Amino acid sequence: MLFTILIVAASLVIILPLLNFLSYRIMGGIIRNRQETWDLNICCGKTDGGGVNVDIVKHADIPNLVVVDDIYNLPFTADQFEHTLCSHTIEHVEDPKAFFDELQRVSKDVTLVVPPLWDLSAVLNVFEHRWLFLTFRKEHHKLPNYIVLPFAQFFQQRLGQKIRA
Numbered sequence: 834m835l836f837t838i839l840i841v842a843a844s845l846v847i848i849l850p851l852l853n854f855l856s857y858r859i860m861g862g863i864i865r866n867r868q869e870t871w872d873l874n875i876c877c878g879k880t881d882g883g884g885v886n887v888d889i890v891k892h893a894d895i896p897n898l899v900v901v902d903d904i905y906n907l908p909f910t911a912d913q914f915e916h917t918l919c920s921h922t923i924e925h926v927e928d929p930k931a932f933f934d935e936l937q938r939v940s941k942d943v944t945l946v947v948p949p950l951w952d953l954s955a956v957l958n959v960f961e962h963r964w965l966f967l968t969f970r971k972e973h974h975k976l977p978n979y980i981v982l983p984f985a986q987f988f989q990q991r992l993g994q995k996i997r998a
Contacts, residue, residue, distance in 0.1 A: 849953055849954045850954065852952050852953065852954070853952055853954045853955055855952075856949060856951075856952035856955060857921070857952075857955070860971050861920060861946055861971070864918075864944065864946050864971065864972050865880070865882075865918065865920060865946075868916055868918070868944075869883065870882070870883030870884050870916075871883055871884055871916055871917065871918040872884040872885065872915050872916050872917065873885050873909075873913075873914040873916075873917040873918070873939065873940055874886045874887065874917075875887050875888075875904070875907075875918065875919045875922065875936060876888050876889070876904070876919065877892075877895065877898070879892050879893040879895065880895070880920070881896060882918055884897065884914070885897050885899060886898045887899045887900075887901055887907070888901075889901060889904065904932055904935065905935050906935065907935055907936075907938075907939050910939070911938055911939065912938075912939070913939050914939055914940040914941070915940070915941050915942060916942050916944070917936055917939070917940035917944065918944050919936060919943060919944065919945050920946040921946055921947070923945055923947060923964070923966075923976075924947060924948060924962040924963065924964045925961060925962060925963060926963070929964055929976060929979060930976065943974065944973075944974060945972070945973040945974070945976070945977075946973075947971065947973065947977065948962070948966065949968060949969050949970060949971045950966075950968060950969050951969055957982075959983075959987075959988045959989070960985075960989065960992065962985060963981070963985050964979045964980070964981065964982055965979060965980050965983075966979045
């Protein structure tokens with residue numbers, strides 16, 4: 834019995850990081866590179882999408898960076914952008930529907946990149962994520978179904994983590 838538990842634990846230690854690498858680096862990179870230039874790269878972090886890059890803080894020196902205080906009221910006109918990339922952001926925000934509605938307001942085509950259910954280390958990240966997206970696909974053009982990530986609020990409040998957005 835103990836041997837079986839050790840084998841399962843060792844397998845998870847190997848498999849979970851590989852699935853996460855496949856999800857974030859490989860598949861995420863393919864999606865980001867599919868579009869030569871993203872007119873709007875929302876919550877860009879350190880990634881230059883080639884067009885307007887938007888975030889709530891400056892993470893790095895990237896061109897065309899716009900720092901915003903409110904992701905639910907972006908400083909852009911309706912349909913200002915053709916293609917918008919929102920990669921690994923919506924699982925962090927307070928209100929995914931309101932955020933997605935705002936992205937649809939400013940862009941004709943929104944590409945959401947979310948942690949798929951098979952990437953367990955990302956899906957169950959109760960320390961950073963608020964929402965669990967009920968999908969095995971990584972890329973979406975409509976808001977996929979989602980539920981509150983169990984225990985996320987508990988851990989985030991106890992650890993004093995303040996998530997802006």
